[in-house]
Amino acid sequence: MQHQELGRGELLGPLNWYKIQPIQAAMSSVRLGWVGMEAARYLAVPDSELNQPASTHHMLVLHTRPPEELAMRYEGVERYIPPPAGTISLIPAGCPSQWRWSGHSDCLHIFLDQVLVTRIIAETFDIDPARQTVPPFYGVDLPHLRAVMGTVAAELKAGSAGGQLVSDSLANVLAVHLIRHAITPRRLDRGRDGVLPQKRLRAVVEYIEDHLDANPTLEQMAAVIHLSPYHFTRQFKAATGMPPHQFVIARRVERAKQLLQGRVEFSMAQVAVRAGFSDPSHFSYHFKRLVGVTPRQFRTL
Numbered sequence: 001m002q003h004q005e006l007g008r009g010e011l012l013g014p015l016n017w018y019k020i021q022p023i024q025a026a027m028s029s030v031r032l033g034w035v036g037m038e039a040a041r042y043l044a045v046p047d048s049e050l051n052q053p054a055s056t057h058h059m060l061v062l063h064t065r066p067p068e069e070l071a072m073r074y075e076g077v078e079r080y081i082p083p084p085a086g087t088i089s090l091i092p093a094g095c096p097s098q099w100r101w102s103g104h105s106d107c108l109h110i111f112l113d114q115v116l117v118t119r120i121i122a123e124t125f126d127i128d129p130a131r132q133t134v135p136p137f138y139g140v141d142l143p144h145l146r147a148v149m150g151t152v153a154a155e156l157k158a159g160s161a162g163g164q165l166v167s168d169s170l171a172n173v174l175a176v177h178l179i180r181h182a183i184t185p186r187r188l189d190r191g192r193d194g195v196l197p198q199k200r201l202r203a204v205v206e207y208i209e210d211h212l213d214a215n216p217t218l219e220q221m222a223a224v225i226h227l228s229p230y231h232f233t234r235q236f237k238a239a240t241g242m243p244p245h246q247f248v249i250a251r252r253v254e255r256a257k258q259l260l261q262g263r264v265e266f267s268m269a270q271v272a273v274r275a276g277f278s279d280p281s282h283f284s285y286h287f288k289r290l291v292g293v294t295p296r297q298f299r300t301l
Helices: 012-020 113-123 143-157 164-182 198-210 216-223 229-240 242-260 268-275 279-289 295-300
Strands: 003-006 038-046 048-052 057-065 069-074 078-079 088-091 097-102 105-113 139-140
Touching: 003 242, 012 038, 012 048, 038 143, 057 113, 057 143, 057 164, 078 139, 088 143, 105 113, 105 143, 105 164, 113 164, 113 229, 113 242, 139 164, 143 164, 143 229, 164 229, 198 216, 198 229, 198 242, 216 229, 216 242, 229 242, 242 268, 242 279, 242 295, 268 279, 268 295, 279 295
Parallel strands: 003 048
Antiparallel strands: 038 105, 048 097, 057 088, 057 105, 069 078, 069 097, 088 139
8 A cells, every 4th residue: 555644734735736646647737727726537546545734725526436445534524434426525725634545446636726715705605704614525415516527527638628718617616516515505595697788798798809819717707897707607698698718719719710711811820829729729629619610621611
């Protein structure tokens, strides 16, 4: 059995957390430039033991294939039975933990920025974060949270083809579902957010058009009309039929179509940059997905 031990006084960020694991992640978001969260997928993890220092982030664990045996302890939680497959555990920021397991297992780790969670507690749920902590939990069946974590895993596998805006959006949704379960289960049954008024929608669309090549974030778009990112996302989708990140991608594809049909014949790499895509491969992927043909084929039509 492998064994690693670190001092409890040390606070780890996600990047350093990866380094102390007894096995390398099958895939991670280290080089994807994600906003608001980091993620790592572990497959066929062997027998191991780990004394884990407190983290700077909240850590969500999706137990996709639990080990045969497990002993763990953190923040008042102590268990000696593996959690059911598909359940979720939370180790809050600032909380050290001890793990020992045997039998190969698969899991997904997602690190949520503590600053993001605190902001959503205050702005979205109107709760004083100074008086509210995020409590730990272990092996809980949370279908809505699991679905979002599954989307994160899919984005991780795709190499984050949607870019930073997708990770930003998913981080916000994850934080909202986490808060709903862990903090205020009785206070959050609020009515629908409604539809974004046309005047506000026009202001956001104008901002998006002016900043397509600058990678606008969810927080920046929400700030244009003075909404929290969570409520902005819901109202924007109600008004346009698609979440902000998909709308931005669609507008980038439209700009790329204009450039491809223009008088100046830009290279594909130049078109990708001018339309706001992070690289030509992401440009080609989204263009074909939305238009039905590759950019090169479109240019010859």
